[in-house]
Amino acid sequence: MTLFLEQCLNGLQLGLLLFLLAAGLTLVFGIMDLVNLAHGSLYMVGAYLAAWFAKRFDSFFIGLAAALPVALLLGIVLEVLVIRRLYGRDHLVHVLATFGLILFFNEAVRLVWGAAGLTLALPEFLGTWVQVIPGVPYPVYRVAIIVVGLLVAAFLYFLVQHTRVGMLIRAGAADREMVGALGVNIRLLYTLVFGVGACLAALAGVMAAPILTVQIGMGETILILAFVVIVIGGIGSVRGAFVAAIIVGVLDTLGRAFLPGALKQTFGAAAASTAAPAISAMFIYLLMAAFLIVRPEGLFPAAGGRK
Amino acid sequence: MPDALVRTRGLCKHFGGVVATDNVTLELNRGEIHAVIGPNGAGKTTLINQLTGELFPDAGSILLDGRDITREPPAVRARAGLARAYQIVSIFPAFSVLQNVALAVQATQPHSFRFWREAARDARLLDPAMEILARLGLEGRAGALASQLSHGEQRQLELAMALATRPRVLLLDEPTAGMGHEESRHIVSLLGTLKSDYAILLVEHDMNAVFALADLITVLVYGRIVASGAPDEIRGDAEVKRAYLGEKKKAPRRTGAAD
Amino acid sequence: MSTRLQFALGAGLLIALAAIPPVASLAGIPFLLTLFTRIVIVAIASVSLNLILGYGGMYSLGHAVYIGIGGYTVGILAFHGVHSGLVQWPLALAVSALFALVTGALCLRTRGVYFIMITLAFAQMVYFLTVGVAKYGGDDGLTIARRSSFGGLVNLADRTTFYYVSLAFLLAAVLVVWRISRSHFGMVVRGACANDRRMQALGFPTYRYRLAAYVIAGTMGGLAGALLANQTDFVNPEMLSWTRSGDLMIMVILGGSGSVIGPVAGTVAYMVLEEVLSGITEHWQIILGPLVVLMALVRQGGIVGWLSPKRHA
Ligand SMILES: Nc1ncnc2c1ncn2[C@@H]1O[C@H](COP(=O)(O)OP(=O)(O)OP(=O)(O)O)[C@@H](O)[C@H]1O
């Protein structure tokens, strides 16, 4: 039981990381109708920047504090140089161009930081354990991820629901032309949204860095999970992304933790040991397929999100 | 009348707060042109969309030849004999005019799982397609890309495609809109000759055309039928004048809809 | 894009490709044959992707999965001692077709960007499956001890023979897609791509035609996989990684997605470019990436489009 609760916490933590990534992706899609495969590259670059700055200045927090603005800047530059030219064009063009960006970023990172990968060390107090559930020591850092994820979710909720920018964002997701008709500086809004998305992706990268290794290609695996999240949540919906991210995070973690045991009981050890890792890896995609059968539009379809 | 080809009963459809179709019951008979008129936003296109299956009604039913097709998808209805011409031209711009019509002819075949034979050389598609183009006076444009046609010609192509599916029922959404005088006269006379073979629902803003062609006129306002009858009755109907033809002695029954 | 131009380009490519083995041996560069065998096989996959992407508007970002499925079917059968190509290959095609049928039935319920992401996700699912199953090598892949045998019919172990067999399959694939694209079936698929709503209003139940096209393309992709497994005597998850799917998409667009021969030209151009760039610098992808971005931005009918004398609309 305690193991189960601990895995639930792990799932929540993965879910919130996914949410950080998916939120930017779904916003960018909802507002600019842009499919951005390179979103995972920003996650990777965020992680690398943090690891590098942290090592350089020997402080996790300087790493964090330096990585985010640089990522924001990078996002803005990227938007101005490339992404801006993609608005209003075929999704196929988006896929190709952002795929090209991935090739570029992966190689650029290899060029700058080498192929070996980096690690990001935690400050001491974040490396300890607390008892969130009585009797179960749980890493403080993972608790920190959960807290940050929830804070960002709350911040985004406030931003989208209660501010003028948020009003524009919601209007943009529902009806793109209307926002233009309001005489808003669309260009600036787009650049801003893309920058914020980049920043969130980088934040996810920084948060994940101490748990995973910082390596080339790290963005792509999680990007595809984030796709699953926004497909389940409904493209363009931040709320959907939040709910779906938690669902995916928890189910994926629980699946990996408990499916092998369950399989062993039903099919015997031999069969389970071959099938279990495969099935738990596929679990989340099967979940997505199931969602598609029941709700092809996702949990919270945004009005204008589908074309 | 049990022999109506198409019959709707109590159709209702709303979009959020907008009532686009409000308890519409009407019939289409073979050999008749049933005109549906009404101001912009009255729900004429929405009605056609429900007849073709592109929208499902919230309530009510649609019968085709006695068979309930209310929940059937568009392709099934088309195969059962419904054809439409869209208000906003909906053709295949990158195909030639002939290919557009040939594709419509192809739709009448039992299936299209034919993988080898070249469609563009299949006389069973091309001959009927040419015939229909000739009937509409478009045969000279057969080789042109559909996107190169003038707006009026595209509308004619739209009609040609509807005819090419060999329907029993034609649902025509403003077939002469945006046409020149000549073209539109041509279409009106064509519709006169088509009449005997089809049941036609005609949505049209040109009142001269409507009163020249229609056997029956139904007036829609805010999705609701305010009058229905022979052209002479409609011409004299006070409510129609008030609600539609512009005489506003009384305040309209409902206000507020964007129009 | 006139038929004549496509035909000329196709004939030219065919002659050039047919000349590769003698050229490679005369010039004493056996690597050339290896490279072009690979190119020819990948071109089969590009041609098949083009059927759904170019004609059907189905932007699959998971097409490499069929290469993987075809390859792993051959590899797994060989692992269990089944070496007959007459068993391996039909089974490779059948498994690919089945996977395409099941996932396609789901994917085609969606449109646009959902479709892109879901094809990607399903491909990724199989990728993790291949990574996860340790019995068949997991991450490290599976070495194939012996190439598919076809009795005394052909000897695939001979490099030149293998090349010409692959080329024959490519030719067949091009012909099949060419015929299909102009057939009744092809017109429905193309019509559904241009204006699905109109097609349905005309009376075409487009879903089943699109699904059929998806299955055909997947099956042809499986063929490419069976060939590739034989060429490399090896299968691994990398074959079906999502970057491979992205590469396929690039090759199709680079060559020209609306034409039958375009993807072949695109595959040759892209893979030769990769080869040249990687000869120049270890960090060649830093050049390739921006090139791909540029190509996407100026996309104009691809190679076939550039060769065409002024294309209308
Ligand atoms: N898909 C939709 N979503 C929301 N509202 C819709 C939709 N389609 C139509 N409406 C609304 O329903 C009402 C009826 O529209 P409809 O297009 O049927 O009118 P119409 O009689 O064809 O008008 P017109 O003469 O301009 O063609 C209008 O108020 C319109 O705004």
Ligand SMILES: [Mg+2]
């Ligand atoms: Mg209308």
